[in-house]
Amino acid sequence: MDVLHMTSRKRETYEVRIEASLLWECALGIAAITNTRLIDTLERPKESWDKIKKSLTDPLIQDLEYVEMNNTWKSLLLLLHQREFGTLQEFITYIDDLEEEEIKYHCLPYIGLKFQELRKLASKGDVAARNRLKEQTEDNPYYPGYIEFICTTNVQMFKKHLKSVMIRWFEEVILPEQETLSGILTRDRQSKKEMGEKLNPEALVEWATGGITYLPEPSVHTVLLIPQSIYRPWNVEGDVEGVKVFYYPVANESIYPDDKNMPSYFLVQKYKALGDEARLRMVKFLKGSERTLQEITNELNMGKSTVHHHLKILRSARLVETQDGKYRLKENAIQTLSNELNQYLTGI
Structure with a gap:
């Protein structure tokens, strides 16, 4: 059946924001090295990962084992989305200042607007709400166990873990490459911003991610693009309230800026x-x-x-x-x- 269009209103779309930070690279590095099923598919060769692992101190290795057991890399990413952090110390202070209900609420996964009340109740200790959240996410390989962990963990020990693994990975892995990594992320962010002046939001997302078609959704008003090098060639998707997140792989030319023909x-x-x-x-x-x-x-x-x-x-x-x-x-x-x-x- 043909449709008569009686309105001139254009289809609404989302706005695109682009952010870059070594803190994202830090949290994603922690996620990558503890993802044993995916690590062999990453661009960084096995020899490079082995070299990193051998260089780590015993306390960081213990932290990473805890991450792998409880998927606390997800907590780091969700907490980083709560505000813009200029330094690692700002992020650590933020974690310190969070109340018990706040940190649990922020670390529970966002699964849609209609489940926000369940998320709030679960963060307050409501067992029925926690179980409902687990039921709603049972098709995800780790969400139910992760939700159980967040709702029942000792918050002070949890905070101590998050701060420890973030600080140690930053100091042991990020800092030695800080200048190089910062340059790569800054260059890529700038190139995406320049292209954003020529493309509509959907085309920009598709171009930046190397081909992901993301159409507007009613509850999503913003797409956040975050450049990363550690997960190349993969895009990593995430969701926070009102925002779709793509941690996208940086382009070759951002990594090799001196090769003008790259x-x-x-x-x-x-x-x-x-x-x-x-x-x-x-x-x-x-x-x-x-x-x-x-x-x-x-x-x-x-x-x-x-x-x-x-x-x-x-x-x-x-x-x-x-x-x-x-x-x-x-x-x-x-x-x-x-x-x-x-x-x-x-x-x-």
Whole structure:
């Protein structure tokens, strides 16, 4: 059925904020080294992680074992979102000053506006509310156990742990690379801010994250982009009240600023993907319409295995995505290509 549009009001979207800090890198480093299932997929080679582990003091190793057992890296990230912290000492003082209910409330995961009252009650010791939160998050591999831990932990011991692991990781891992890391994060934040003047919010998020399409949600008014190097090549997603967070991997050119000819990894992949007649035909066929594999095969008169191979290349370049068994073109990724190329060629 056709729809008559009787209003001129544009679809609302979110605003984008970009923040960079060594404190985020610190907390994410703690998360990464204790994520044994994911660590082998990170860009940093195993030898580098082994070298870090060997350099750590015994007290920090014990702290990290506690993090791995109770997922307290999540607490660090959630607390860092409560305000802007200029220094590590400001963050430590903030933790010290929190009351018991406050720290539990802030450290419990945000799972939606309609569950905020449960979150408040659980932070006050309400067992029924705690169990409801656990039920609502049972599809998450660690949330139920984490919620139980936050609600029942000794707060003074918990604070002591959070301060200890944050201080020790910062001193032992971040400080030796402080100047380099700070430069990388600052450069990347600046490049994203400059591109933000040329792109709409959704296109900026897609470009910064290397291809994540994030459409506006009714309860989300802000997207927070936070550059990180430790989790490359992964994006890490998070949610706080009214805010969607993407801790996104910094670009190659932010890491190698002296190499003025260093292109973005995804810029190279996109142009490689488009440098083929069959794939260009697919892009044109997908523009404006979702298509099944069979429809694409019929249109291009190719074998399914060949079509699937080409689609895999387009997907890895973040130009095409799948949803409900259909392929769709990421229009923002195509539209921003000229801006990306121009920024690379001119540095502006």
